[in-house]
Amino acid sequence: MSPERQSVMTQVWRQMPFIVWLVALWMLLWGQFTVLSLVTGLLVSLFVTRVFRLPPVELSGRVNLWYGLVFLATFVGSLVRGSLLVAWQVLNPSRYPGTAIIAVPLRTDDDLIMTHVGVTASLIPGSLVVEADRDRRILYLHVIGVSSDEDVRLQREAVQRWESRIVHAVGSRAQLEQIRAAGTRRPGGTPS
Template identity: 70%
Template structure:
């Protein structure tokens, strides 16, 4: 492979990350204007060129249907989690109970690990307190846990988020691995 073709392939693989940085910039400023787009491009160039980040190896695969399923389910989980936590706060009859649980993930990929961790932390009622990157284990503090069955329910929930993320943006090999393990 020629050096020029290798550089183009590298740029193509980094394009989703670059576009994500631009979208993140626009979301942070809450502006969807041409000026926000241009400053987002500048910010993305600075972040990717000045700060030497390790290369992010993306799968190059995006499944729009599973992406939509992820977004809709995530929004539903945000509403449900908010209502659940609010109810636990105002229900004076009992304490909600809390636990720190370990959840070993199925897919051995740092990007999937990061996406799963962020997703779980954004849903009210759970928070990532530690990550064992080498063994791909997430440690979560969760509220509303009163029994071992509740712990297993939380663990299964995290694994469902991992499955949704893999289905949406994981590689074909990761999707196969997920299906094999879940059988």
């Protein structure tokens, strides 16, 4: 096999999870799980990844199913809890739920992890990512239900725990080490 062909095959193999995701998304959008939708989804995903020349998504190649399940269970629990909390804040007119924009420094330097953390934080009712500073690895979130510095600290730590769960589920070994090293430091970056 020629080096050029091997390079193309390596690139396609690295993009395979992304292609699988696009095919699944295609099938969900059409609401059909048939051979025809599978084939057309595959063709569309190959077309999108080849024609639009998106930057390659560098995956760690590591998936931990246990931590993936822990992430999923915790996420569902947080969705329910966040929904109930926001509903209570809306139904309780005697108490104004304070709001804040908070900066959350992430401990890993990876665009995909940052995206996963941002999406996770935004999907949980009560918080929304309003900006992402990619160079400094900081997510800025608009949060409701914040009335003190302690609430801000707790929200920041909650987002960093999401980062930790995501890295444990799909992050590289180097990212795991970054999370572990940062675990001995306070969120502000100073040693405990």
